[in-house]
Amino acid sequence: MTKENFEELFIQKLREYYALDISEAGDAELLNTLGRIITSYYNANVVETNKVYAGHHVKQAYYFSIEFLPGKMLKNNLLKLGLLDTVSSALAEMGIDIEKLANVEKDMALGNGGLGRLASCFMESLAAGSFPGHGNGIRYSYGLFKQRIVDGYQVEIPDDWLKNPNVWEVRKESRAENVRLGGNVYLVPLPNGNFKPVYENAQILRAVPYDTGMIGYHNNTVNNMRLWSVEIPASEEWRYDSLQEKRQFEDLTSVLYPDDSNEYGRLVRLAQEYFFVSAGLQSIINFQKKNHIPMEALHHQIAVHINDTHPAMAVAELMRILIDEEDLSWDTAWHVTTKVMSYTNHTIMQEALETWPIGMVQQVVPRIYQIIEEIDRRFVEEMTGKHPHYLIENTRIIAHERVRMANLAIIGSHSVNGVAKLHSELLKNVVLHDFYTLYPEKFNNKTNGIDVRRWLHLSNPALGEVLDQAIGSGWRDDIHQLRQLENFIEDDQVLNALAAAKLTNKKHLAQWIFEKQGIELNPEAIFDVHIKRFHGYKRQLLNLLHIMKLYLELKENPELEMHPRVFMFAGKAAPSYQFAKMNIKCINEAARLINNDPDVNQKLKVIFIEDYNVTKAQSIIPAADVSEQISLASKEASGTSNMKFMLNGALTMATLDGANVEIRDEVGDENIFIFGLTEKEVYEYYHNGTYNSRELYQNNQMIRRVVDTLIDGTIPNVQIEGGELYKTLVDYNDEYFVLRDFESYAAAQKRLDLDYGDQRLWQQMSLINIAHAGHFSADDTIKQYADDIWHIQAIDPKGSR
Known part of the structure; x- marks a missing residue:
């Protein structure tokens, strides 16, 4: 289909379906017309595919x-049909922004x-x-x-x-x-x-x-x-x-x-x-x-x-x-x-x-x-x-x-x-x-595995252009060609281009968050992202406690040497899962505290993005510097967000759980941040019954101070929720070993902060992750x-x- 063919067909079908010209049509009519043209375009292939399967x-x-x-399927379908550029350009000539239509789609x-x-x-x-x-x-x-x-x-x-x-x-x-x-x-x-x-x-x-x-x-x-x-x-x-x-x-x-x-x-x-x-x-x-x-x-x-x-x-x-x-x-x-x-x-x-x-x-x-x-x-x-x-x-x-x-x-x-x-x-x-x-x-x-077409081609065009310039466009058909990127590990031009693409994505996300929440973010800050459904074993609580550690340290010493950090959360809790919902409440109240405290909010901010879905993930993941994959070892079957972040150049903060183990094997210990108990150590605790979270809380001043923020009024408006979370950690022996892994997690986060300070090193680590992400293509899994x-x-x- 040529651009001219499409323009003629679009005007014709809009009149047939709605008796409207482009200047009179709303976005919903325009989207529906475009969708029906696309489905008509591929329906011949539907018929032929079914005939072959049956015959x-x-x-x-x-x-x-x-x-x-x-x-959303609009741009995804156009990409797979090879029509995305043609249709986008044709629509633009008619005064229609395809991104606006994509936003209308649910x-x-x-x-x-x-x-x-x-x-x-x-x-x-x-x-x-x-x-x-x-x-x-x-x-x-x-x-x-x-x-x-x-x-x-x-x-x-x-x-x-x-x-x-x-x-x-x-x-x-x-x-x-x-x-x-x-x-x-x-x-x-x-x-x-x-x-x-x-x-x-x-x-x-x-x-x-x-x-x-x-x-x-x-x-x-x-x-x-x-x-x-x-x-x-x-x-x-x-x-x-x-x-x-x-x-x-x-x-x-x-x-x-x-x-x-x-x-x-x-x-x-x-x-x-x-x-x-x-x-x-x-x-x-x-x-x-x-x-x-x-x-x-x-x-x-x-x-x-x-x-x-x-x-x-x-x-x-x-x-x-x-x-x-x-x-x-x-x-x-x-x-x-x-x-x-x-x-x-x-x-x-x-x-x-x-x-x-x-x-x-x-x-x-x-x-x-x-x-x-x-x-x-x-x-x-x-x-x-x-x-x-x-x-x-x-x-x-x-x-x-x-x-x-x-x-x-x-x-x-x-x-x-x-x-x-x-x-x-x-x-x-x-x-x-x-x-x-x-x-x-x-x-x-x-x-x-993951669908690399949605999670790179569509979600991250800025990175896609860098890859095209560096290794050619063959990776778009064969994702394993990303391994060629390793040849540019010492190439400052490519490393700088990767950094520029990431910054572009961070600016776009920061602008979107400002429009939705009115919170200004520094795109030069580390964007540290934890996006998953809320569950105890995924340990959003561990992340929160570390954030409160940084908050307390910055309150004591506003000149503390650390790179500015934006922690982002997104995900839903099952309606009847009260523990997970209490986590959400505490995170949001900690965000309100931190984001409105001038002593710390130039170096530390917390964002909760409501109603997480695939479309929001396509904006968040390309902008992430850090991927939080911090489940208790042995609990996460695989994870696939870890693969999406890796493909988009984020570095993984991880326990040796699920597919994190295989990511570590692919990129090497030096290109991932590993912390915490191993699954064998977890099962040893189960077998021996020797874990005592109360003792750990009582004997470790740093842990006690951080956990107490849940109950001492430091985090406001969480008397009930904070108290219940405190009980799970101290009184009910911390089912998911949050306190046991806390010091190791904090130490890994410190290493991450230091590594980010060396931007050339960071971009090299990011490059290695992108280059090895083809290992997790769903095409291979299928x-x-x-x-x-x-x-x-x-x-x-x-x-x-």
């Missing part, structure tokens, strides 16, 4: 995830943090590599929530992201599926040994898919992200007499992670998990049946990936379909199911390894419970006599009146992977050691999944493999 009986992978976090509220962002990076890389792979999830009406900070507190309000139409999605009414919940199930024996289920008083839901094209980078592939929305079938409307009953029905796809602090929320959450699993699998099976694929050979045609435990019912649901609807024997269905399913574990935190009360599973999905019960019975029968009783009890699916979803996913899959080398070793040796004893062949590692787990092959819409 060549291509094996396809389906990524089932409760979260996707795509971010972030898709389909995820919260790393889990959803990883799923979206994988969707991008599947298409970029021409792999037949698609997403399956939920079309949330309001997502998680929109975060507002009021008087320092997090306040949750609905994120009405669908108020204006989402131009990228296509409703596919003809592909809707019915999903059955609740009621009673009776089994009638059949001659072949199977049972026919008879349902009584079940609730029928209508699952309607909304499809969004996942465009390959400079190729002809367009895969699909299918998201399901719930509706009331016409045959079921008699059940819902009141508006309140209808709203309760619609709650199923209203919000991500319904509040599970009450029974109603837990019921909705369980139903939600089954809803998208059932709809997705039915859709896949129906597609395969249209292509006359025998169900006994299904595993040769599809791979279904269970992304964390939320979609674990896929194991039982596929069994239900194969046995109840396709009349396969149990043994045949189980063989097919285990070959189809694979599972990624994303956490060692027990709270995230979902379990459900038996009674609740029976109430919400009675037939699925029957199948899970039979899977569990057969598992125990198979293992009895081969393994010790305790091992069987530890690994069975149903135990202690609960259904353990991770156990279901592991037993029902042929592959179980962790997401970083350290995490995968912890799964094998600690968290899932009993399963590893039973199924060593299932376990493998696939270190997470290739490993495709080869080792899903057994799918790259294929373009012209049919070549």
Whole structure:
């Protein structure tokens, strides 16, 4: 498409859709017109891609995830189609600023943090590599929530992201599926040994898919992200007499992670998990049946990936379909199911390894419970006599009146992977050691990766220009060419250009923060960034305590020699997670104190950026000098923000946790700031029970002084929150070893300050990080999944493999 073609088409379509000329149209009309032109442009590739997949009986992978976090898609789609420069220039000639239109687009509220962002990076890389792979999830009406900070507190309000139409999605009414919940199930024996289920008083839901094209980078592939929305079938409307009953029905796809602090929320959450699993699998099976694929050979045609435990019912649901609807024997269905399913574990935190009360599973999905019960019975029968009783009890699916979803996913899959080398070793040796004893062949590692096109091409054009000048533009197609940057480690011109690009990004972010918060920032200061969902193990509290240490030191000695520092926080706390919300309150009150204190605010400032999302990350990360990756060693499975910061030249302040270990291995000890306990030392404390935080608090004057800022009025307006955080650190023995790691953290921060004072050294360290960031490309990760787990092959819409 030429610029002239586009201008003519844009004017024509704006008149067709809205009967408006450019001078009369608002930004929403302009954005929607542009989006519809783009989707029309790539729809031919959608058709061709689907034809090839169907016509060549291509094996396809389906990524089932409760979260996707795509971010805005306008510029991303144009980049992948090779039209970004052409369209931007054409719009500018018509008096339209593409950045203004991009700001009008809403972030898709389909995820919260790393889990959803990883799923979206994988969707991008599947298409970029021409792999037949698609997403399956939920079309949330309001997502998680929109975060507002009021008087320092997090306040949750609905994120009405669908108020204006989402131009990228296509409703596919003809592909809707019915999903059955609740009621009673009776089994009638059949001659072949199977049972026919008879349902009584079940609730029928209508699952309607909304499809969004996942465009390959400079190729002809367009895969699909299918998201399901719930509706009331016409045959079921008699059940819902009141508006309140209808709203309760619609709650199923209203919000991500319904509040599970009450029974109603837990019921909705369980139903939600089954809803998208059932709809997705039915859709896949129906597609395969249209292509006359025998169900006994299904595993040769599809791979279904269970992304964390939320979609674990896929194991039982596929069994239900194969046995109840396709009349396969149990043994045949189980063989097919285990070959189809694979599972990624994303956490060692027990709270995230979902379990459900038996009674609740029976109430919400009675037939699925029957199948899970039979899977569990057969598992125990198979293992009895081969393994010790305790091992069987530890690994069975149903135990202690609960259904353990991770156990279901592991037993029902042929592959179980962790997401970083350290995490995968912890799964094998600690968290899932009993399963590893039973199924060593299932376990493998696939270190997470990121979509370098969004996180460098789009997010950091200033750095991209420096790279183009230094090593040529080949890195845009092959990220591993970034390693050529190491040849310029002594080149002052390149080092200065890197510094200039970083300063440009810092000025842009500082201007945005001034416009939003009225706080002036010094772009020459160190921008030290901690952006993650709020959780105890991610240790935002450790960061806060170090900030208070600097504050106290500056109050005593305003002439203290330190480089000016801006600490930035962003992230959401789960609505019912009070500890995390108290952290947010204390950080915001510390920010208010510090930013308004003339004794310190020329050298120290604290910023909290509310309602963190992908778009804000794309502005924050390129401007960061320092990446805070300070989780307690052994708790973070991987992290992917660490990779994004590294790609954009920030240096990592890190424990040896998750993928930080692999970043250290890539860049060397001298180009990362490592502190704190190792995972082995953490587990030694667990084993010996010798950690005593109260003793540490009492015997270390610096620690005591800093911790006391939570309760002595130094941080204002936190009497309740500060007091509770104090108790977690001193009275409840500091679950996440904040005090144990504090001195090591403070020492590493001092080293960082000194290194930043030598700007040539700092830029050399930054250069090394950028040069090695290609190691964490999601393109490589997806290739490993495709080869080792899903057994799918790259294929373009012209049919070549």
